[in-house]
Amino acid sequence: MAIIRAxxxxxxxxxxxxxxxxxxxxxxxxxxxxxxxAAVKGVSFSIEAGEMVGFLGPNGAxxxxxxxxxxxxxxxxxxxxxxxxxIPQRRQADFLRQITLVMGQKQQLIWDLPPLxxxxxxxxxxxxxxxxxxxxxxxxxxxxxxxEELTRPVRxxxxxxxxxxxxxAALLHQPAVLFLDEPTLGLDINAQARVRSFLADYNxxxxxxxxxxxxxxxDITALCPRVLLIHEGxxxxxxxxxxxxxRLAPCRLVRLExxxxxxxxxxxxxxxxxxxxxxDVRLLVERERLTDVVARLLADLEVRDLEVSDPPIEELIGxxxxxxxxx
Amino acid sequence: xxxxxxxxGPKRFPGxxxxxxxxxxxxxxxxxxxxxxxxxxxxxxxxSQYALMLEYRAxxxxxxxxxxxxxxxxxxxxQLAVAPAASGAGGPDAAGIGLDRVQLSRxxxxxxxxxxxxxxxVVYAFEEDALQGRLSPYxxxxxxxxWRYVAAHLAEQLTRLPFVVIIAAVFFLLQPQAFWIPTPAxxxxxxxxxxxxxxxxxLLQSCIAILCFWSERASALERLLFIPYLFLSGLVAPLxxxxxxxxxxxxxxxxxxxxxxxxxxxxxxxxxxxxxxTAMAGWIALLLPITVLLWRAGVRRYSAMGA
Numbered sequence: 001m002a003i004i005r006a007x008x009x010x011x012x013x014x015x016x017x018x019x020x021x022x023x024x025x026x027x028x029x030x031x032x033x034x035x036x037x038a039a040v041k042g043v044s045f046s047i048e049a050g051e052m053v054g055f056l057g058p059n060g061a062x063x064x065x066x067x068x069x070x071x072x073x074x075x076x077x078x079x080x081x082x083x084x085x086x087i088p089q090r091r092q093a094d095f096l097r098q099i100t101l102v103m104g105q106k107q108q109l110i111w112d113l114p115p116l117x118x119x120x121x122x123x124x125x126x127x128x129x130x131x132x133x134x135x136x137x138x139x140x141x142x143x144x145x146x147x148e149e150l151t152r153p154v155r156x157x158x159x160x161x162x163x164x165x166x167x168x169a170a171l172l173h174q175p176a177v178l179f180l181d182e183p184t185l186g187l188d189i190n191a192q193a194r195v196r197s198f199l200a201d202y203n204x205x206x207x208x209x210x211x212x213x214x215x216x217x218x219d220i221t222a223l224c225p226r227v228l229l230i231h232e233g234x235x236x237x238x239x240x241x242x243x244x245x246x247r248l249a250p251c252r253l254v255r256l257e258x259x260x261x262x263x264x265x266x267x268x269x270x271x272x273x274x275x276x277x278x279x280d281v282r283l284l285v286e287r288e289r290l291t292d293v294v295a296r297l298l299a300d301l302e303v304r305d306l307e308v309s310d311p312p313i314e315e316l317i318g319x320x321x322x323x324x325x326x327x
Numbered sequence: 328x329x330x331x332x333x334x335x336g337p338k339r340f341p342g343x344x345x346x347x348x349x350x351x352x353x354x355x356x357x358x359x360x361x362x363x364x365x366x367x368x369x370x371x372x373x374x375s376q377y378a379l380m381l382e383y384r385a386x387x388x389x390x391x392x393x394x395x396x397x398x399x400x401x402x403x404x405x406q407l408a409v410a411p412a413a414s415g416a417g418g419p420d421a422a423g424i425g426l427d428r429v430q431l432s433r434x435x436x437x438x439x440x441x442x443x444x445x446x447x448x449v450v451y452a453f454e455e456d457a458l459q460g461r462l463s464p465y466x467x468x469x470x471x472x473x474w475r476y477v478a479a480h481l482a483e484q485l486t487r488l489p490f491v492v493i494i495a496a497v498f499f500l501l502q503p504q505a506f507w508i509p510t511p512a513x514x515x516x517x518x519x520x521x522x523x524x525x526x527x528x529x530l531l532q533s534c535i536a537i538l539c540f541w542s543e544r545a546s547a548l549e550r551l552l553f554i555p556y557l558f559l560s561g562l563v564a565p566l567x568x569x570x571x572x573x574x575x576x577x578x579x580x581x582x583x584x585x586x587x588x589x590x591x592x593x594x595x596x597x598x599x600x601x602x603x604x605t606a607m608a609g610w611i612a613l614l615l616p617i618t619v620l621l622w623r624a625g626v627r628r629y630s631a632m633g634a
Contacts (some may be wrong), residue, residue, distance in 0.1 A: 013630060073463055075627050089627075093469035101467055108464035110375060112382045117375045124371035125470045127364055 002046035003177060003209050004070060008079035010233075011040040011065050039065040041233035042079060047211065049176070052203055054224030054241075055213040056317065062233040063213040064103075067179045070211070071101040084177055097126060100175040104182035107166055109154045115165040116150045119172060126173035133172070140168045143198050160191030167195070171202065178202075180212045184219055196222050217317070229317070248316040251284040253309050254294065259302035270297060279304075284311065372475060376482035384486060391490035394442055398498070400563050401435035426565060430596060432505035434565055436498055437517075437590035442562060443491050444484050445524035445585055449476045450549045453536035457629075458543060466629070473533060473622075480529065509593055516600065517593035523607040524585045530614035531581065537618065540625030555580065561587025581610045 017035050018028040040062040047053050057063045068074045070081055072088030072095065081088050086095035109118045116137075123133035141150060144164040149157055157165065163183065171178070180199070184192040200223055203210055214220055220227060220241070227244060229237035237244050254271070257279055264276040270293050271285035285293045290308065297303060380387060405428060426434060453476060456462045465472035499506045509517065535552075538545040557563055559582035566574050566587050577583050584607050591598040 068463075071467060073466060074630055091466065096467060096469045099467070101463070103460075103463065107461075110379060113375060113378055117378060121368075121371045121375050122468070124364075124368045125468050127367075 001049065003049040003084055004045075004047040004211065005082045006046070006066070006070065006079070007044050007081070008042040009040060009044070009066065009069060009076050009081055010038065010042050010078040011062070011069060011074065012077045013037045013039055038233050040069070040076075040230075043230065043233075043235045044079075045228055045235060045238055047209060049209055050203070050207045051226060052199075052210040052212065052224045054220035054227040055211055055230065056217075056220060056227055057213075057230040061230045063230055064181050066230065067101065067181050067211065067213065071099055071179045072096070073101065097173055098175055099177045099179065100170040100173070101179040102166060102170045102181065102183050104163070104185035107154070107162070108169055109162070109165055111154050114151045114153055115157075115169065118154075118169055119150070122169055122172050128173065136172055136174065137168070140171060143201055144168055145194065160187050160194075163187060163191070163195065164198075167198065174206060176206075176208055178208055178210045178212075180210060182214055183212070184214060184216055192216060192219070199223055242310075245310050245316060246287075251286055251311065252290055253311045254283045254285050254290075254297070255305075255307040255309070256281040256283070256297065256301070256303055257305040259304050262301065368470060368474075369478070372478035373482055376475075376478045377485055379479075380482045380486040387483060387486045388490050391443060391487050391494065394439060394446070395494070397435040397438040397442065397562060401432060404431055404435075404564065426567065426596070429505050430594065431565075432502050433507060433594040434590055434596060436495060436505065437593040438562055438586050440491060440495070440593065441521050441524060441586045441589040443487055444521045445528050445589070447480060447525065447528040447532045449473075449480065449529060450532045450536040450546050452476055452479065453533075454539050454544070454546050457539045462629070466626070473618075476533075477529065480525070484525075507595070509595060513592060513595060517589055520584075520589035520592050520604070520607070523604070523611065524589055527581050527607060527610050527614065528585055530611065530618050533618045534614065534621055537621040537625045540628045556582050556585070559583060560585045561590060565591075578606075581606075584610065 013036070014034050015037050016028070017033045018024055039060075043062070043066060055063045055066070065074070069076045070083055070088055072083075072091045075089045084095060084098045086092055086098075088095065088099075108122075109115050119133070119137055123130075128136070137150075141147065144167060146161070146164055146168060149161045149165065150168075154162060154165065167183065178199075183199070184195050187195065196219055199210065199212075202208060203223075210223070212219065212224060225240060227237065227239070227241055228235060229244060237247060251272070253274070258281065259279070261278045262276075262281075264273055267273045267276065267281060267283060271283040271289075274282035274284055276282075283293075294306065294308065297306070453462075456465070462472060465475060531552075532549060535545050535548050538548060542548075559566075559577040559580055561583055566577060566583055569577065584603060588598060588603045588607075590596075592600065592603075
C-alpha cells in the first residue's frame with residue numbers, strides 16, 4: 001500500500017519582478033509587478049512503505065518544493081497529496097509524529113547549546129519518556145558515530161558532525177517517512193559515505209520510507225533502487241537508474257586503447273567520437289549496432305584493449321539538464 | 328423482561344449515567360495526560376531557553392540597563408516637582424500631577440520593573456526566523472511554534488531578574504526616602520498585572536509578527552506602535568499629566584495596562600483595580616482569537632523562504 005501519494009501535485013509561487021538599477025528600483029517602489037512561477041507542474045507518483053526513492057533534478061526543478069508540499073510545510077496550488085494516511089498541509093499532530101524533513105543547510109538544533117539540549121526538547125515535544133529518549137539517543141548516536149560531540153555547543157561542531165547531529169534530532173521520534181533534502185550537501189567524501197551508510201542502516205532497521213534529493217549522484221546510486229527525475233516542474237522519469245540510463249542514452253560507451261595513435265577523422269564511421277587523445281579513444285555507439293561496430297573495430301584497427309560500458313549517469317543527466325532535451 | 332429483536336437475550340448496555348461517568352473519566356484521563364505532557368514540554372523549553380539566555384547574559388544585562396528610560400523621566404519630573412516647591416507653590420501635589428516626589432520615585436521605579444517583565448520582542452525573532460527559514464522545522468513538530476517564543480521570553484525575564492534587583496537596590500541607595508515594601512496583596516496583584524501586561528504585549532506583537540506571512544517586514548508595523556506605546560503606557564509620564572481627553576482616549580487602548588496600571592498597583596498609587604483587570608481580560612479575550620485566526624490564515628501562505 002502506498003504511504004506517499006501525489007496526484008497532479010502543483011505549486012505556483014507569486015514572485016515580485018524587479019528590474020536592476022535605480023530606474024527599476026523606483027518603478028518597483030511605485031508600482032509592484034508580480035508574475036507567477038510554476039515550480040511544480042502536476043506531478044503524480046506513489047511510493048510504497050519501506051522504499052528508498054531518489055529525487056533527481058537540477059536547481060529550481062521543483063524537488064524541494066515537492067518535498068515541502070509532501071511534508072506539509074507549504075500548501076499545494078493544485079492537485080492532492082497523501083502521506084501516511086494524512087493530508088500533509090493540515091499538519092495534524094499524528095501526521096507530524098510520523099514524518100521528518102531534513103534540509104541540508106537548515107538546522108533545528110539550537111546554535112549556542114549542545115545538541116543534547118535540543119534533543120531533550122524534541123523528546124518532550126514528541127512525548128518520549130526519559131528512558132526511551134535516552135535509549136534512542138544512544139542507539140542513533142552509535143549508528144552515527146557521535147559521542148562527546150553531543151555535549152559540545154553546536155557552533156563548535158564541524159559541518160559533518162552538525163549534519164549527523166541534525167539527523168539524530170530529526171529521527172529521535174522514529175518517523176516512518178523521511179524527506180531528506182540534500183542531507184550530504186557540503187560534506188567531505190568520508191562524511192558523505194558515513195551518512196549514506198547510516199541512512200541505509202536506518203531504512204533496514206526501521207523499515208522507514210525515504211524520499212531523498214541530492215546533487216551527489218553517488219548518494220542516489222548507493223541508496224535508491226528507484227529514482228524520480230523531475231525537470232522544469234514535471235516528472236520526466238519514474239523507475240530504476242538503469243532504465244533512466246537506457247532512456248537517456250540509447251548508446252554505449254566504447255573505450256579503446258590502440259597500438260598506434262590514429263587521427264580523429266578515422267572514427268566517424270564507427271559512432272559518435274567522445275574523445276581522441278593519442279592512443280586512447282572514446283566512442284558512443286548505438287546499442288543495436290554495438291556488436292557489429294566492435295567486430296569492425298577489432299578487424300580494422302590494432303587494438304591493445306577494449307572496454308564497453310554505460311556512459312556515466314552523471315554525464316547523461318548533466319547533458320540532459322544542459323541541453324533541455326526533455327520533451 | 329423485554330426480548331431483544333434477535334432473540335439472543337438481553338444485552339447489558341451502559342446506561343446514560345455510567346456513559347457520562349465513563350466519558351468523564353476518559354476526559355479527565357486525557358486532560359491529565361495533556362497537562363503532564365504540556366508540563367514536560369514547558370520544563371524542557373524553559374530550561375533550554377534559560378540555558379541559551381545565560382549564554383547571552385551580558386547582552387541581557389545591557390538590555391536591562393537600556394530600559395532605564397523611566398529613571399531619566401524621573402529626573403525630569405523631579406525637577407518639575409522641585410521648581411514649584413522652591414517658589415513656594417510646592418507640596419504634596421508639587422508638580423500638579425497628584426503625586427509627591429516620593430510617589431513619583433516609586434512610580435517610575437515600578438514603571439521600570441513593569442517594563443522589564445512585560446517587554447516582548449516576538450515580532451523581531453519571528454520575522455528573522457520566518458525570513459531565514461528557521462521556522463520550517465518548528466512548523467513540522469507537533470507544537471504550536473509560538474510556544475517556543477513564549478518560553479524564550481519567560482527565560483529572558485528570569486535572566487533579567489538579578490539585574491533588575493541590582494538596579495532597584497542601587498536606586499534605593501540613592502533615594503532611601505523612596506524605599507517601601509508593598510503590601511502582600513498589592514505585590515501579588517502587581518505581579519499578576521505584569522504577567523497579564525506581558526500576555527497582552529506578546530499577543531499584540533504576535534498578531535503583527537504573523538503578518539510576516541503577508542509582508543516580509545512586519546516589524547515596521549511594530550515600530551509604528553512604539554510611539555503610542557511610549558506615551559500612552561505611562562513610561563515617559565504618569566497618565567495623570569495628560570489632558571483629560573487624552574487620558575480618556577488612552578484608556579481605550581491597551582497601552583496604559585502595560586506599564587501604568589501595574590506600576591501604580593505596585594507603587595501603592597490610586598488605581599481602579601477591578602476595572603483594569605477586567606480590561607486586561609477583555610484585551611486578552613480579543614487578541615487571542617485574532618492571533619489564532621491570523622495564524623491559520625497566514626500559515627497557508629508560508630512559502631518556507633530561505634529553505
